[in-house]
Amino acid sequence: MCQLKNKIKEAYNLILSYVVPPKKLDFDLLKFTNLNWNDQNNQKKWFYSSTEFIKYVSEELNPGIFAELKDLSSQNQKDFHKVCISFVSKILSLFPKYFTFTADALDLTSFLELKGSFADIKENFLEFGKRYGVINQENIAQFQSEIVKLFSDPLLQSYKELAENQTLKLWDHINEKEFSLLHKVARIAHSLPTKSATLNNLFQS
Numbered sequence: 348m349c350q351l352k353n354k355i356k357e358a359y360n361l362i363l364s365y366v367v368p369p370k371k372l373d374f375d376l377l378k379f380t381n382l383n384w385n386d387q388n389n390q391k392k393w394f395y396s397s398t399e400f401i402k403y404v405s406e407e408l409n410p411g412i413f414a415e416l417k418d419l420s421s422q423n424q425k426d427f428h429k430v431c432i433s434f435v436s437k438i439l440s441l442f443p444k445y446f447t448f449t450a451d452a453l454d455l456t457s458f459l460e461l462k463g464s465f466a467d468i469k470e471n472f473l474e475f476g477k478r479y480g481v482i483n484q485e486n487i488a489q490f491q492s493e494i495v496k497l498f499s500d501p502l503l504q505s506y507k508e509l510a511e512n513q514t515l516k517l518w519d520h521i522n523e524k525e526f527s528l529l530h531k532v533a534r535i536a537h538s539l540p541t542k543s544a545t546l547n548n549l550f551q552s
Contacts, residue, residue, distance in 0.1 A: 359442055365408070366394045366435050380443045384436040397428040456536040459514040461497075461507065469494050476532040486528055493526045 360374055371393055382389050395403055401424050404413040416427060457463070458471040472494060476482030482490050497503065510517035515537060523530045 359439075362435060362438055362442070366400070366432060368395055368399065368403075379439075382439075384439040390432055390436060394432055395428075397425045400428045400431070459518070459533060459536050460512075461503070461517065465498055472529070472532060475536060476528075479532075479535050481532050481535060482528070489528050493529050497521065497526055497529060 356376055359376065359380070360372075363372060363379060382393070384390065394400075401416050401419075405416045406414075416424060419427070456471075456475065458468045458475065461468060473482060473487075473490065476490065506517055506520040509520060514533075518530065518533050518537075521530070
């Protein structure tokens, strides 16, 4: 899950790096995700100017694709810059709505790996299940029974080894009929948005 958090942050920072000059890019995730990127004042404050953007994409980002931008008229360069800024601004605005940036939510899903102490895994499992309305007063006894049974299973260590640190594989090995409630919680945790589309290809392929 730590790797997952890093990948989400990396994707967001990568998008920022296409439009924000390095001297302004301090990787303060909280600050950037709270900005209104559709506000032209914020765009003017943070983004490359038209001239800077053309120079960056044509000389640094991908000269093979964008070198000819330098030969465009000044107006066409400005139009290209405007279209790109508008598009990336929309992505930056929508990104936090579709991808989990909340640290505690991501930390809680570490239970999927079933690594660490029983107490910590149980606590995160329970808190996550309650947060998403899966575990409640009616089935908390079932949760208690299943979590104890799972950690008593002599094959659990073998499941972890076979999974090769991939949580989807790990939960495929765990019997869904015997651990129906745990599986329900795990499915929700696995369904949280975890990947960006390959936005790197937006400019580089």
